[in-house]
Amino acid sequence: MLEIKNLHAGIDGNEILKGISLTVRKGEIHAIMGPNGSGKSTLAKVLSGHPAYEVTKGEVFYEGENLLEMPPDERAREGVFMAFQYPIEVPGVSNAQFLRLAYNEKRKHLGEEELDPLEFKDLLRERAKIVEMDASFMTRSVNEGFSGGEKKRNEILQMAVLEPRLAILDETDSGLDIDALRIVAGGVNQLHNSENAVILVTHYQRLLDYIVPQFVHVLANGRIAKEGGKELALELEQKGYDWLKTAAPETSVVGVQTNQR
Amino acid sequence: MLTELKQENSYQEAFRALQENESESCVSWLARLRENAMDSFQELGFPSTRNEEWKYTNVAPIAKAAFHPQTRAATAANESGANELAGFSVAEAENSQLVFLNGVLRDDLSSLTALPQEVVAIDLSRAIADERYSEIVRRHLAREADYVAHSFVALNTAFVSGGAFVFIPKGVVVKAPIHLLFLSEGHRTTSFPRVLVVAEANSTATLVESYLGTDGGEYFTNAVVEIVLGEGARLEHYKVQRESVDAFHIATTVADLAPNSSYDSTAVTFGAQLSRHDINVTMGHEGAECWVDGLYLVTSAQHTDTHSVIDHRKPHCTSRQLYKGILDGKSRAVFNGKIFVRHDAQKTDAMQTNKNLLLSNEARVDTKPQLEILADDVKCAHGAAVGQIDQEELFYLETRGIHFDLARNLLTYGFAEEVIGKIKIESIRQQLDEAVLNRLNARLEA
Numbered sequence: 001m002l003e004i005k006n007l008h009a010g011i012d013g014n015e016i017l018k019g020i021s022l023t024v025r026k027g028e029i030h031a032i033m034g035p036n037g038s039g040k041s042t043l044a045k046v047l048s049g050h051p052a053y054e055v056t057k058g059e060v061f062y063e064g065e066n067l068l069e070m071p072p073d074e075r076a077r078e079g080v081f082m083a084f085q086y087p088i089e090v091p092g093v094s095n096a097q098f099l100r101l102a103y104n105e106k107r108k109h110l111g112e113e114e115l116d117p118l119e120f121k122d123l124l125r126e127r128a129k130i131v132e133m134d135a136s137f138m139t140r141s142v143n144e145g146f147s148g149g150e151k152k153r154n155e156i157l158q159m160a161v162l163e164p165r166l167a168i169l170d171e172t173d174s175g176l177d178i179d180a181l182r183i184v185a186g187g188v189n190q191l192h193n194s195e196n197a198v199i200l201v202t203h204y205q206r207l208l209d210y211i212v213p214q215f216v217h218v219l220a221n222g223r224i225a226k227e228g229g230k231e232l233a234l235e236l237e238q239k240g241y242d243w244l245k246t247a248a249p250e251t252s253v254v255g256v257q258t259n260q261r
Numbered sequence: 262m263l264t265e266l267k268q269e270n271s272y273q274e275a276f277r278a279l280q281e282n283e284s285e286s287c288v289s290w291l292a293r294l295r296e297n298a299m300d301s302f303q304e305l306g307f308p309s310t311r312n313e314e315w316k317y318t319n320v321a322p323i324a325k326a327a328f329h330p331q332t333r334a335a336t337a338a339n340e341s342g343a344n345e346l347a348g349f350s351v352a353e354a355e356n357s358q359l360v361f362l363n364g365v366l367r368d369d370l371s372s373l374t375a376l377p378q379e380v381v382a383i384d385l386s387r388a389i390a391d392e393r394y395s396e397i398v399r400r401h402l403a404r405e406a407d408y409v410a411h412s413f414v415a416l417n418t419a420f421v422s423g424g425a426f427v428f429i430p431k432g433v434v435v436k437a438p439i440h441l442l443f444l445s446e447g448h449r450t451t452s453f454p455r456v457l458v459v460a461e462a463n464s465t466a467t468l469v470e471s472y473l474g475t476d477g478g479e480y481f482t483n484a485v486v487e488i489v490l491g492e493g494a495r496l497e498h499y500k501v502q503r504e505s506v507d508a509f510h511i512a513t514t515v516a517d518l519a520p521n522s523s524y525d526s527t528a529v530t531f532g533a534q535l536s537r538h539d540i541n542v543t544m545g546h547e548g549a550e551c552w553v554d555g556l557y558l559v560t561s562a563q564h565t566d567t568h569s570v571i572d573h574r575k576p577h578c579t580s581r582q583l584y585k586g587i588l589d590g591k592s593r594a595v596f597n598g599k600i601f602v603r604h605d606a607q608k609t610d611a612m613q614t615n616k617n618l619l620l621s622n623e624a625r626v627d628t629k630p631q632l633e634i635l636a637d638d639v640k641c642a643h644g645a646a647v648g649q650i651d652q653e654e655l656f657y658l659e660t661r662g663i664h665f666d667l668a669r670n671l672l673t674y675g676f677a678e679e680v681i682g683k684i685k686i687e688s689i690r691q692q693l694d695e696a697v698l699n700r701l702n703a704r705l706e707a
Contacts, residue, residue, distance in 0.1 A: 090672065
């Protein structure tokens with residue numbers, strides 16, 4: 001489904017990703033872990049097409065297509081979804097309005113008929129149950145005045161409505177209390193099936209107690225320093241990330257600064 | 262300069278004709294008021310950009326154009342039918358509306374059956390001739406709108422004839438919004454809408470003032486609206502300016518607030534090639550509150566200017582002001598908001614914000630929020646912002662599969678919604694939503 005080959009990318013001339021290779025097949029759950037500044041979030045942003053990040057080398061294929069050539073909205077309509085670490089507030093646009101618009105854009109793209117407001121309301125009511133969200137959230141402006149936990153649940157609601165084939169969750173666990181974490185993780189588990197894939201970007205092992213990955217990739221200094229199964233996450237929990245710094249010595253890349261964000 | 266003089270003379274001519282025509286019917290105080298106002302206009306002339314208050318707004322096109330002031334007789338010949346005007350009505354005010362064509366009341370298109378019997382909404386000249394109301398009109402007309410210092414107020418006052426007189430007696434609550442619909446048609450016509458609203462103590466009402474062009478002509482509307490609120494009175498006021506794109510619109514709104522009264526104003530500006538709105542709220546008594554909000558959405562070569570004055574003269578008054586602007590093309594907007602907090606006005610609570618969204622590199626905004634505080638125990642804040650669409654917001658929408666152009670429109674719509682969303686009359690809110698979306702060429706529902 002997703003094939004990342006020797007990906008180099010950065011922002012404002014600073015290279016952050018220094019050669020990432022990763023393959024994700026449908027039905028899989030991958031965790032990308034690593035210390036702050038290791039490039040986890042950059043990878044998520046590059047995959048979703050953030051305009052500020054520049055890919056300097058490497059390739060990314062999604063369902064056989066060159067993902068990097070697609071603008072962000074096309075990636076989304078093709079089934080790539082990113083849950084933001086810090087979801088953006090959109091004043092003046094109601095959650096229901098926004099979700100229906102996004103949903104119908106995708107339907108149109110797939111050559112399916114658009115849903116009218118009433119039909120969509122039914123669908124939304126059903127999907128909202130997945131993240132235990134109250135109907136009152138639908139008439140409120142997108143994320144405006146939402147608590148941290150509500151914003152994260154709203155991200156998963158969007159995922160539930162858009163039904164992506166590849167979902168990238170960027171630090172979705174950060175700032176969540178244990179109840180919200182359980183709801184968010186429960187939502188992701190309900191949505192995951194043998195036809196789609198999930199990439200969890202996280203600093204902590206905690207999330208992986210709820211969403212269990214088959215593969216764990218540990219990033220350090222913009223490279224994958226270690227890979228393994230779910231037990232690798234537990235090992236990290238015990239040892240911390242410091243030992244990785246010796247495990248993945250920095251090799252200089254010619255002509256590129258290596259400042260960390 | 263010569264053409265301007267000529268134009269001023271043509272107003273003078275029309276003025277003489279009006280005074281002569283109505284010499285028999287017109288009460289002497291009104292004839293005198295008009296005379297004084299005309300003298301004042303002759304003295305002031307049209308404001309030039311050397312005048313600080315008109316620095317960014319050049320009214321030379323109005324001064325130069327040969328506009329013909331509309332008289333009653335000229336308009337009577339015009340036979341626009343009810344059918345073609347139906348599209349401009351507001352459903353909630355179907356039976357509480359006065360329709361004016363080129364400034365002259367059309368009884369056949371107006372209906373007031375939804376208003377309580379005690380409420381008066383009639384032609385201003387009829388109110389002046391009616392002994393039940395003439396004293397009230399005389400007491401308040403041209404009292405707050407200063408024709409000595411302001412050219413366009415002077416010009417309007419010189420031509421006071423028709424218009425609307427709205428009177429809400431003590432304690433009366435009016436549910437239906439009172440809609441004053443000012444339609445303009447024809448080319449080079451000028452109309453002088455004049456409105457006097459007197460809301461007595463503890464009354465509650467909603468006033469809608471709409472300006473529309475029926476056939477897209479180059480005409481000139483010069484309106485003056487005076488509002489007098491009694492103790493504890495509450496008025497919601499909507500001004501919706503959707504003149505034709507070639508029109509000129511100059512309007513002045515003045516509101517005088519009694520103790521504990523509440524005035525909630527929302528002014529929406531979409532139309533006219535050149536528009537200017539002066540809104541002055543005087544809080545000369547304790548415990549009054551006001552909202553002075555607005556939205557301007559302009560494109561192409563449109564120019565719009567809002568000058569507001571909120572004058573806190575006494576303690577314990579609250580004012581809130583939010584003006585938002587959306588500019589596309591080569592359009593230009595001016596916002597000048599003054600808040601005065603006088604020496605006596607302790608415990609004033611005043612907040613003023615002007616936010617502008619530029620959709621093109623060629624659009625321009627001149628914004629100047631001003632606070633002048635003479636009291637020492639007050640809570641005041643003001644701010645202005647001019648910016649473009651937030652890139653992170655745009656990216657967020659794109660990652661949900663929404664195309665760049667649509668995402669941009671959605672965010673622009675959301676920006677306008679903060680003002681439009683506060684409008685409590687459903688069909689006006691919908692009309693404006695649609696107008697915003699049309700302007701953006703966007704489609705959104707639900």
